[in-house]
Amino acid sequence: MRGLRLIQNETIKIYKRKVFWIMLIILIAISILWAFIALKTAEDHSHWKQDLQAQNSADSKLEEKADQDMAAITEQKNEMAMNKYRLEHNIKPLYSNTVMGFVDSSTEIASIISIFLVIIGGSIVSQEYSWGTMKMLLIRPIHRWKILLSKFLSVVLIGIAYLMINFIISFIVGLIFFGGDFGSTRFLYEHHNMVQDVSVFFHLLQVYGSHLADIIVITAFAFMISTLFKSNALAIGLSIAIYYGGNLVSVILSAFNEEIPKYIFFLNLGLYDHYVGGGSPLVHTSVTFSACILAVYFILFMLISLLVFEKRDVAE
Amino acid sequence: MSEAIIQVRHLTKRIKQKNLVEDLNFDIHRGEILGFLGPNGAGKTTTMRMMLGLTSITEGDVTIGGHSIKTEKEQALERVGGIVENPEMYKFLTGLDNLKHFQRMYRDIPDSRIADVVEMVKLTDAIKNKVKTYSLGMRQRLGIAQALLHSPDVLILDEPTNGLDPSGIRELRDYLKVLASNENIAIFISSHLLSEIEMICDRVLIIQKGKLTDSQVVNETQETQQVVAFEVDQKQKAIEVLGKTFxxxxxxxxxxxxxVETDRETIPKLNATLTQHNIKVYGIKGVQKSLEDRFLELTGGNPS
Structure with missing residues (x-):
């Protein structure tokens, strides 16, 4: 009971500040811009069946020329299989100038939400020190670990709220801009050279779930740095660098050893990439492996934060 | 005197072989206002931080209502209200939201209690404004309100007069006196300026370089014994005459x-003896031999 009230306290301290609302406005603005981009780059898809057929026949001609490498050939084969499946089952591709297509493409915006959450999570502990309110917080009859945990949980709650808001806004903006064309309700992807056919809502749930897992782990990292060094600048800077510079680190490390990158937490972010999207930058890994690595790091970050916070003398 | 609500035993804080606070032993009783006096850097804040569980204890222990701050922190802090240095609040929240925030950190504080403490510290008109609009005095009063919110048995106040104007200091003093006597709260209050707290404290502890120099300074002397100055025409003769009789x-x-240091009833007798011996008395005046003088005697230096 008191635990819930602690989380309530911490969420209030997030949403009663201007920063929270500025982030929300940025999120809405980007969603609307995104819709304009979708409008501008929109292709006419009224004859999508003919388009796919034309593409397949072009691909089959290319295939006859045997001077391409194996990966390219496999990719082409998969694309042809997917197109064939679409034609057979009458499943239209998810064009971004349809409502559901726009909602799907708007999940890209979620990487900005990760940054917002790193900013919030990376300052939620250190700002109490800079405001001088940490001592006011810690003279209450509540164990320190409970206070720290309530702070982390409230950041996760805010993360879920932002993701939900992003979904709702993209849906509304999609309806306003492309209301006439709802788009496909099925989503196809290729996994182990097989065409997978799922509901588009299930697909979106997995995209958002994957983003939430990213947010939780990267925020836990920012949270730990913020707790250790009482500096939000360091926590935010380092977390964002890792979030965006991860691939560079992967390239450098791979040059020395193929195995090491697999065990680095930020290279395992983006669980759904194992199925859809650019694919995981790691070779020979599975989604289960990545999930386990993320879980281990998450527990490590939280334990370090809790232990340091529990022992620290509050004196300034 | 009533039961000791706080017991401090062998309290020591050591950082890098250096004793910031060394072997402090004292009790605080219900209804008592105990002053804690010492120059800046003497260890007052460190002591109070240890008592409130903000800083770890190297040796010794503090018990509040029988609960050790080391092993039963939650129970010990249940009955304590505190202000450490400046009572910083969340500036982007209203005064009321700040109090509600702290209300949620205790068991069962009714909303009516918030209204009561706000009334008590006279912030009713401003309580719905954001704290960033508050003056220093108002913030200090809000600090007192949050410390009293859960009707504690003990208040630990670290330099609560910091930044207050003279009328604010006076108001705070009057208020603390009322709290101690009416609500039977023990108050432990630190200051580096003796003049600010001597009028309200029942006892004063003096700390210097981490050690207590004298725990027996009791403020009662003011009422029984006082220093009186006689302005007379023949000082030598007066001393001679009075020395025989008294x-x-x-x-x-x-x-x-x-x-002469004496009690109140002796003053007219001294005067009568002087007039009997034809020594002219131009004036009799009570001189405060204040704690300040004793503080200076004890610490051998400037208190500030």
């Missing part, structure tokens, strides 16, 4: 006057 008292000669 052998138990010591008389000293100061610039223009004759000083």
């Amino acid at each position: 052998a138990h008292l010591t008389f000293t000669e100061a610039d223009e006057v004759l000083l």
Whole structure:
């Protein structure tokens, strides 16, 4: 009971500040811009069946020329299989100038939400020190670990709220801009050279779930740095660098050893990439492996934060 | 005196072989206002931080209501209200939201209690404004309100007069006196300026370089014994005459006057003896031999 009230306290301290609302406005603005981009780059898809057929026949001609490498050939084969499946089952591709297509493409915006959450999570502990309110917080009859945990949980709650808001806004903006064309309700992807056919809502749930897992782990990292060094600048800077510079680190490390990158937490972010999207930058890994690595790091970050916070003398 | 609500035993804080606070032993009783005096850097804040569980204890222990701050922190802090240095609040929240925030950190504080403490510290009109619009005095009062929110048995106040104007200091003093006597709260209050707290404290602890120098300074002397200055025409003769009649008292000669430490009832008798011997008395004046003087005697230096 008191635990819930602690989380309530911490969420209030997030949403009663201007920063929270500025982030929300940025999120809405980007969603609307995104819709304009979708409008501008929109292709006419009224004859999508003919388009796919034309593409397949072009691909089959290319295939006859045997001077391409194996990966390219496999990719082409998969694309042809997917197109064939679409034609057979009458499943239209998810064009971004349809409502559901726009909602799907708007999940890209979620990487900005990760940054917002790193900013919030990376300052939620250190700002109490800079405001001088940490001592006011810690003279209450509540164990320190409970206070720290309530702070982390409230950041996760805010993360879920932002993701939900992003979904709702993209849906509304999609309806306003492309209301006439709802788009496909099925989503196809290729996994182990097989065409997978799922509901588009299930697909979106997995995209958002994957983003939430990213947010939780990267925020836990920012949270730990913020707790250790009482500096939000360091926590935010380092977390964002890792979030965006991860691939560079992967390239450098791979040059020395193929195995090491697999065990680095930020290279395992983006669980759904194992199925859809650019694919995981790691070779020979599975989604289960990545999930386990993320879980281990998450527990490590939280334990370090809790232990340091529990022992620290509050004196300034 | 009533039961000791706080017991401090062998309290020591050591950082890098250096004792910031060394072997402090004292009790605080219900209804008592205990002053904690010492120059800046003497260890007052460190002591209070240890008592509130903000800083770890190297050796010794503090028990509040029988609960050790080391092993039963939650129970120990249940009955304590505190202000450490400046009572910083969340500036982007209203005064009321700040109090509600702290209300949620205790068991069962009714909303009516918030209204009561706000009334008590006279912030009713401003309580719905954001704290960033508050003056320093208002913030200090809000600090007192949050410390009293859960009707604690003990208040630990670290330099609560910091930044207050003279009328604010006076108001705070009056208020603390009422709290101690009416609500039977123990108050432990630190300051580096003796003059600010001597009027309200029942006892004063003096700390210097991490050690207590004298725990027996009791402020009661003011009421029973006082220093009286007699302005007379023949100081030597007066000392001679009074010395015979009042052998138990010591008389000293100061610039223009004759000083004697005595109780109230003896003053007219001294005066009568002087007039009997035809010594002219131009004036009799009570001189405060204040704690300040004793504080200076004890610490041998400037208190601030």
